[in-house]
Amino acid sequence: MAGELxxxxxxxxxxxRGIGAAISLAxxxxxxxxxxxxxxxxxxxxxxxxxxxxxxGPPPVLARFDVGNRAEAERAVKAxxxxxxxxxxxxxxxxxxxxxxxxxxxDASWDEVLATNLTGFLTVGRPVLKGMLRRRSGRxxxxxxxxxxxxxxxxxxxxxxxxxxxxxxxxxALEVAPRGITVNVVSPGLVETxxxxxxxxxxxxxxxxxxxxxxxxxxxxxxxxxxxxxxxYVTGQVLGVNGGMWM
Ligand code: NDP
Numbered sequence: 001m002a003g004e005l006x007x008x009x010x011x012x013x014x015x016x017r018g019i020g021a022a023i024s025l026a027x028x029x030x031x032x033x034x035x036x037x038x039x040x041x042x043x044x045x046x047x048x049x050x051x052x053x054x055x056x057g058p059p060p061v062l063a064r065f066d067v068g069n070r071a072e073a074e075r076a077v078k079a080x081x082x083x084x085x086x087x088x089x090x091x092x093x094x095x096x097x098x099x100x101x102x103x104x105x106x107d108a109s110w111d112e113v114l115a116t117n118l119t120g121f122l123t124v125g126r127p128v129l130k131g132m133l134r135r136r137s138g139r140x141x142x143x144x145x146x147x148x149x150x151x152x153x154x155x156x157x158x159x160x161x162x163x164x165x166x167x168x169x170x171x172x173a174l175e176v177a178p179r180g181i182t183v184n185v186v187s188p189g190l191v192e193t194x195x196x197x198x199x200x201x202x203x204x205x206x207x208x209x210x211x212x213x214x215x216x217x218x219x220x221x222x223x224x225x226x227x228x229x230x231x232x233y234v235t236g237q238v239l240g241v242n243g244g245m246w247m
Pocket of ligand 1: 013014015016017018019020037038039040041042044065066067068069093094095096116143144145146187188189190191192193194195196
């Protein structure tokens, strides 16, 4: 169902940079009104919004909030829904990594990674799902990671959060399927964004059959499909966009 002005609306968390920016562009230029969330880099968020408008897409709604801050995120999402209605799709993309060996992991970085990556699923997802359930339609796409599936040394905190998202998404998919809402996971491998800076990419490419890192828009196209009407019979799935990377 479309919202105000007959436009389909999507909330994209972490839409200001990297994969989230590519998702915002892919959906915005396909005619969706994007509610573009970011946490700190307003300049980057504005640039993405300008690119969408320049390409003829509807003007995005910029929404600054920290998905890991329960009170702030719930307040902001509620205000968005009050102003614009329930979005047709929700893309839970915002994520952080704080890498290091497990034994040296401090409490603060564990808490930050879990709060942003996993608790964000609750704080942003809950108010949106309430509206989708009432409306009996909706698309939810969650960004996990190859780290959740094959493990990743130095990323125990990150892998725990991303594995939790897969389990949460699969369970939610079962809960909401009777109301016509789909919930799927996109699980990227190595994608060229700021998050990949500092990672041992050359070493890791040995595990990528296609022999290269992915580009953000290659992930965005998968997300756009899962948000589309055409994906109505796809739910509870984990779609790897990883160049064939596995064990
Ligand atoms: P980037 O670091 O390039 O971008 C992260 C985005 O998330 C930014 O827009 C940032 O906004 C936003 N963000 C971070 N923390 C918060 C927060 N607390 N609240 C709101 N927004 C926040 O990451 P990627 O684009 O690489 O990653 C996107 C998703 O894909 C993540 O979930 C990541 O885990 C996953 N992924 C990425 C892979 C890769 O190789 N790049 C591989 C596998 C999964 P701001 O700039 O304003 O802080």
